Amino acid sequence: MMNQGPLSEEEIEWLDEVLMKHATERSVMDVAEMDGMLTAILSGPKDVGPEATFAAFWGGEGDQPLWESEDELKKFVELTFKHVNDIAERLSSYPDQYEPLFGTSFVEEQEFTIVEEWCFGYMRGVLLWGVDPLPAELVAMMEPIALHGLEDKFDELDTLSHEDFLDSIEKIKPAALSILAYWQSKQNASLH
Numbered sequence: 632m633m634n635q636g637p638l639s640e641e642e643i644e645w646l647d648e649v650l651m652k653h654a655t656e657r658s659v660m661d662v663a664e665m666d667g668m669l670t671a672i673l674s675g676p677k678d679v680g681p682e683a684t685f686a687a688f689w690g691g692e693g694d695q696p697l698w699e700s701e702d703e704l705k706k707f708v709e710l711t712f713k714h715v716n717d718i719a720e721r722l723s724s725y726p727d728q729y730e731p732l733f734g735t736s737f738v739e740e741q742e743f744t745i746v747e748e749w750c751f752g753y754m755r756g757v758l759l760w761g762v763d764p765l766p767a768e769l770v771a772m773m774e775p776i777a778l779h780g781l782e783d784k785f786d787e788l789d790t791l792s793h794e795d796f797l798d799s800i801e802k803i804k805p806a807a808l809s810i811l812a813y814w815q816s817k818q819n820a821s822l823h
Contacts, residue, residue: 657690664752666732671756750780775802
């Protein structure tokens with residue numbers, strides 16, 4: 632049973648607007664980036680907790696936005712929790728139903744998947760794992776996400792053929808699920 636289910640189109644648009652409105656150079660820019668970050672946090676080795684997560688959306692402890700109203704803050708928190716619960720439930724119980732919330736853009740009526748924001752968000756979430764250095768095995772699993780989510784990989788991205796570029800996008804979701812499985816197996820090992 633899905634608890635609340637995914638966010639509606641309207642809820643996503645509202646969150647996007649609020650994130651854009653309060654955006655700074657250090658903050659999460661849109662729901663795609665937020666989704667990537669939450670996925671990394673929920674897939675990772677430890678429970679990050681809501682306060683640290685919310686602080687990380689905006690860049691850090693001191694970077695909280697000036698909310699327009701109590702209602703805006705409340706709605707933001709509610710929708711974020713709803714989204715967290717949806718991702719958490721899919722990752723833990725229905726990984727085959729997990730879908731990264733990539734952006735899309737339309738160019739001449741063709742729809743293109745935009746994965747950068749999601750991947751940037753994911754890499755931002757990885758920092759909250761507090762694991763340094765990351766095990767080599769894990770770094771290898773993260774390659775498809777890092778390729779689109781780290782600025783120092785942009786040159787490499789530019790050299791990909793169109794097919795390889797599309798291929799690299801296809802590998803992001805399986806990468807996220809294998810990283811989840813990696814940490815789950817570590818946690819299970821430590822429980823026994």
